[in-house]
Amino acid sequence: MKIHPLFTKRALPLLALTGIIPLAITLLFLWAGGWLTPARLTSDKLVTVLEKSSGVHPTYRRNHAKGICILGRFISNGNASGLSRAALFAKGETAVTGRFAIAGGNPHAPDYAVPVRSMALLFQQANGEQWRTGMNAMPFFPVSSVDAFYQLQTATLPESQTGKASPQKLTAFIASHPEVKPFFAWAKQYKPSSSWASDRFNSLNAFRLVDQAGQSHLVRWSMVPTIAEEPVSEASQHDADFLQKDILQRLDRGPLSWDLVITLAQAGDKSNDAAAAWPADRQTINAGRLVINRATPQQQGPCNDINFDPLILPDGIAASDDPLLNARSSAYAKSYNLRTREQAGAKL
Structure with missing residues (x-):
């Protein structure tokens, strides 16, 4: 099938953009989670070190x-x-x-x-x-x-x-x-x-x-x-x-x-x-x-x-x-998500 020249010039950039947007969102998500920069300090690392100090106690706050x-x-x-x-x-x-x-x-x-x-x-x-x-x-x-x-x-x-x-x-x-x-x-x-x-x-x-x-x-x-x-x-x-x-x-x-x-x-x-x-x-x-x-x-x-x-x-x-402040907010959210999932699992 022959592609019309106008479609080629105008539509392909749009098609490319539709691919770039999800990719960009995915990259931002991975960066925020520390997956692309393992040395970067994340809420996961903060919560993990708190757990190492006090042990893991499911359904409770991490601090x-x-x-x-x-x-x-x-x-x-x-x-x-x-x-x-x-x-x-x-x-x-x-x-x-x-x-x-x-x-x-x-x-x-x-x-x-x-x-x-x-x-x-x-x-x-x-x-x-x-x-x-x-x-x-x-x-x-x-x-x-x-x-x-x-x-x-x-x-x-x-x-x-x-x-x-x-x-x-x-x-x-x-x-x-x-x-x-x-x-x-x-x-x-x-x-x-x-x-x-x-x-x-x-x-x-x-x-x-x-x-x-x-x-x-x-x-x-x-x-x-x-x-x-x-x-x-x-x-x-x-x-x-x-x-x-x-x-x-x-x-x-x-x-x-x-x-x-x-x-x-x-x-x-x-x-x-x-x-x-x-x-x-x-x-x-x-x-x-x-x-x-x-x-x-x-x-x-x-x-x-x-x-x-x-x-x-x-x-x-x-x-x-x-x-x-941002670190506290991020770590609190991580702790909250962990314990609420644990609480939901305990009710099953």
């Missing part, structure tokens, strides 16, 4: 695996509405579903053995938009980059012969990443509190609040407890689940609360380095109060199927250029 669901509301006082057009900062109340947890991928770890704790929250705005945030009870992150975090996890993996991390590997890591020294200095003197209720939880990463005029303001935020901190008791140091028991007992007596305190950056404060603390004299704004009135077990609880992705943000809150 902060042990926790408890919490329910409550955020009562905004309107003080932050000039900084952000997000609906939750206007005066009023916003429903909140959240989670307390301890760091690590072992859902059976004793509470007293894990000093780092976390609070994750989902604010459900009336307009359907959500704000999800994960905060930790430490003042800053150990390292600045995703690669350094991966190397830190690798350096602290337990050795098969001893069951403990290699001092030589850790020393070598510190020598090549001196920015971790302030974190280790903090950890050395840190004394965990007796309760999640008295912990201060910090965003660590910087974000931007966007006002009605479209101007952005670089910030970090903290949930500051309204009760005084108490040291861990001797009895608690022998109770593997003392944090969960404590929070349930406290809520039986009444609601628990934290103030949402926003810290505004000044010139020179880094937006892309969660390991760098901002000076203590920065301006702060109390944006309102988080009130928690109920807690439930996490398995089959209201927080269990929530991916607390830090990049799920409402209009009025935007991500900064901190590289850890």
Whole structure:
């Protein structure tokens, strides 16, 4: 069959394009997954190194695996509405579903053995938009980059012969990443509190609040407890689940609360380095109060199927250029997909 010259000149490029588009999409998919660049750090590698550290525990999160669901509301006082057009900062109340947890991928770890704790929250705005945030009870992150975090996890993996991390590997890591020294200095003197209720939880990463005029303001935020901190008791140091028991007992007596305190950056404060603390004299704004009135077990609880992705943000809150944010989002998604598939398989 003879092909018409017009068909040859015009149609063939289109036919070629229809082949190029799927190929390009496939290549992008493979690159994003790290298949074409094996040395590139991916969410698979991040999750795998976490599993090597704590073991594989199907149906649970790969980090902060042990926790408890919490329910409550955020009562905004309107003080932050000039900084952000997000609906939750206007005066009023916003429903909140959240989670307390301890760091690590072992859902059976004793509470007293894990000093780092976390609070994750989902604010459900009336307009359907959500704000999800994960905060930790430490003042800053150990390292600045995703690669350094991966190397830190690798350096602290337990050795098969001893069951403990290699001092030589850790020393070598510190020598090549001196920015971790302030974190280790903090950890050395840190004394965990007796309760999640008295912990201060910090965003660590910087974000931007966007006002009605479209101007952005670089910030970090903290949930500051309204009760005084108490040291861990001797009895608690022998109770593997003392944090969960404590929070349930406290809520039986009444609601628990934290103030949402926003810290505004000044010139020179880094937006892309969660390991760098901002000076203590920065301006702060109390944006309102988080009130928690109920807690439930996490398995089959209201927080269990929530991916607390830090990049799920409402209009009025935007991500900064901190590289850890994209890495957290990607790793959280990988962990979420793994555990939801495992949960679905367990029901069959």
